[in-house]
Amino acid sequence: MPRSRFAGSISSPKVDVAIDMGNPFLNVTVDGFLKIGTVAATRSAAEDAYFIVKKGNFSSHSFEDTLKKMCKEGAYWGTVAGVYAGMEYGVERIRGTRDWKNAMIGGALTGLTISAASSNNRDRVVLDAITGGAIATAAEFINYLT
Structure with missing residues (x-):
């Protein structure tokens, strides 16, 4: 009996921004902050866009609120991610193992x-x-x- 098989993979584009702070610990921390902060800000923008479209009206006030929320969410989650990335890197350096x-x-x-x-x-x-x-x-x- 003939068989068919489907194989494939899905991959997303990789965007990598390198900011050299002159110290590997700072590089890892800033990288975590920027990557997760961007994701959090984007999620916040998408969520607010959904609610604006659902309400059916767009104003400069709602735009300002969206920007403020994006900055707040991006800064908070970016900070958490930066602290985590730095802590994990520091622990790896101290323990000498990964x-x-x-x-x-x-x-x-x-x-x-x-x-x-x-x-x-x-x-x-x-x-x-x-x-x-x-x-x-x-x-x-x-x-x-x-």
Whole structure:
């Protein structure tokens, strides 16, 4: 019996911006900030565009609100990503090895740092550190599987 098989792959274009800060740690941190900050700002713009189209009216006020939200979301998520990228790189340099434990420690330190900067609740800080470590570890394992 004849069989057919379909094989292929989907790949997206790769855009890479290199900004040399003169230090590998700073390079990794700024790269994470720019990449994820751009994604967050784009997501925010798309979400607001949807709601503007749904309402059916566009004004300069809604445009200003969209720009403010884009900057806020881009800066927040870019900062989180930059801190994580820097922490993971730092842990890798300190430990002298590249494995999933760097992601776990970097995620935990990032969760702890971001939470401590925005909250005084010790339980919240600890939970955010655990969550950051768990998410980073899971992302590392998923990335390894693909």
